[in-house]
Amino acid sequence: xxxxxxxxxxxxxxxxxxxxxxxxxxxxxxxxxxxxxxxxxxxxxxxxxxxxxxxxxxxxxxxxxxxxxxxxxxxxxxxxxxxxxxxxxxxxxxxxxxxxxxxxxxxxxxxxxxxxxxxxxxxxxxxxxxxxxxxxxxxxxxxxxxxxxxxxxxxxxxxxxxx
Amino acid sequence: xxxxxxxxxxxxxxxxxxxxxxxxxxxxxxxxxxxxxxxxxxxxxxxxxxxxxxxxxxxxxxxxxxxxxxxxxxxxxxxxxxxxxxxxxxxxxxxxxxxxxxxxxxxxxxxxxxxxxxxxxxxxxxxxxxxxxxxxxxxxxxxxxxxxxxxxxxxxxxxxxxx
DNA sequence: TATGAAATAACCCTAGA
DNA sequence: TCTAGGGTTATTTCATA
Numbered sequence: 001x002x003x004x005x006x007x008x009x010x011x012x013x014x015x016x017x018x019x020x021x022x023x024x025x026x027x028x029x030x031x032x033x034x035x036x037x038x039x040x041x042x043x044x045x046x047x048x049x050x051x052x053x054x055x056x057x058x059x060x061x062x063x064x065x066x067x068x069x070x071x072x073x074x075x076x077x078x079x080x081x082x083x084x085x086x087x088x089x090x091x092x093x094x095x096x097x098x099x100x101x102x103x104x105x106x107x108x109x110x111x112x113x114x115x116x117x118x119x120x121x122x123x124x125x126x127x128x129x130x131x132x133x134x135x136x137x138x139x140x141x142x143x144x145x146x147x148x149x150x151x152x153x154x155x156x157x158x159x160x161x162x163x
Numbered sequence: 164x165x166x167x168x169x170x171x172x173x174x175x176x177x178x179x180x181x182x183x184x185x186x187x188x189x190x191x192x193x194x195x196x197x198x199x200x201x202x203x204x205x206x207x208x209x210x211x212x213x214x215x216x217x218x219x220x221x222x223x224x225x226x227x228x229x230x231x232x233x234x235x236x237x238x239x240x241x242x243x244x245x246x247x248x249x250x251x252x253x254x255x256x257x258x259x260x261x262x263x264x265x266x267x268x269x270x271x272x273x274x275x276x277x278x279x280x281x282x283x284x285x286x287x288x289x290x291x292x293x294x295x296x297x298x299x300x301x302x303x304x305x306x307x308x309x310x311x312x313x314x315x316x317x318x319x320x321x322x323x324x325x326x
Numbered sequence: 327t328a329t330g331a332a333a334t335a336a337c338c339c340t341a342g343a
Numbered sequence: 344t345c346t347a348g349g350g351t352t353a354t355t356t357c358a359t360a
Contacts, residue, residue: 104237
């Protein structure tokens with residue numbers, strides 16, 4: 001980890017980062033109260049974390065089910081013999097229902113997360129993907145853990161392994 | 164989709180939702196400029212979308228690599244013969260390095276996303292998970308698509324399938 | 327539209343190099 | 344003495360009723 005980033009992520013830096021992961025719309029004033037800094041100091045720290053690339057953005061989280069996307073799936077894509085995995089990933093990413101795409105190790109070289117509003121809709125998406133890859137489909141029943149926030153404890157635990 | 168939600172997601176509602184998915188810290192004033200509404204109208208609309216459960220939160224996005232988590236993996240977990248998949252999901256969710264957990268259809272009944280700062284660290288996490296499940300590990304090379312935002316076009320495309 | 331709250335910018339203070 | 348980090352205040356901008 002770069003020295004610059006190490007300096008930004010002291011006790012206070014981590015607390016700000018954790019608060020913003022949980023609630024990205026907290027005011028600088030409120031953040032200041034929670035971590036014991038004045039408003040301008042909070043603003044300055046957060047600006048630096050953004051500049052350093054620690055914080056890459058803020059996003060509203062949408063309840064997919066509520067707005068009609070009742071079927072969430074995770075698909076593994078394999079490439080046809082001798083085909084390029086990068087191409088599979090690019091073609092898959094171009095499908096609008098694909099919300100996330102990972103290029104991974106292993107025989108199935110791509111994993112994607114797909115939202116659809118019904119089973120026929122999912123079927124249609126799979127048909128599309130099947131044109132250029134071998135598709136293994138898993139439908140999501142539930143999500144016991146969604147987007148856990150990154151904490152200082154996790155990083156310290158991680159670094160302790162490095163013995 | 165509930166009627167209440169349908170009413171909130173008209174042209175303007177969708178534009179607000181898209182802007183907030185892209186930048187969750189935009190001010191109401193700025194949002195108003197972008198969608199052509201007054202500040203109070205924007206505030207009211209967003210409050211309603213939050214109350215209706217369309218928007219479930221706002222979160223800062225953190226660059227994992229920047230802060231030292233250089234290894235991202237996707238693991239599939241199978242349960243031992245006759246064991247409970249729910250238990251596998253719960254135990255996996257309890258591991259701090261697990262950022263996301265999905266219960267899915269298929270033989271491998273759980274998929275998890277794991278962050279680690281090194282290969283030895285990943286190895287240690289896998290050892291832990293192996294105590295209660297059969298682990299298949301894939302390391303992520305890259306992410307061609309990360310958290311695509313939900314758009315009205317996608318929903319309309321989806322609903323068109325329902326013929 | 328009016329009122330209060332929050333963000334910004336300019337400035338000062340302190341501590342450490 | 345210079346710099347970095349934080350605080351203070353005044354002004355502007357934003358949010359709420």
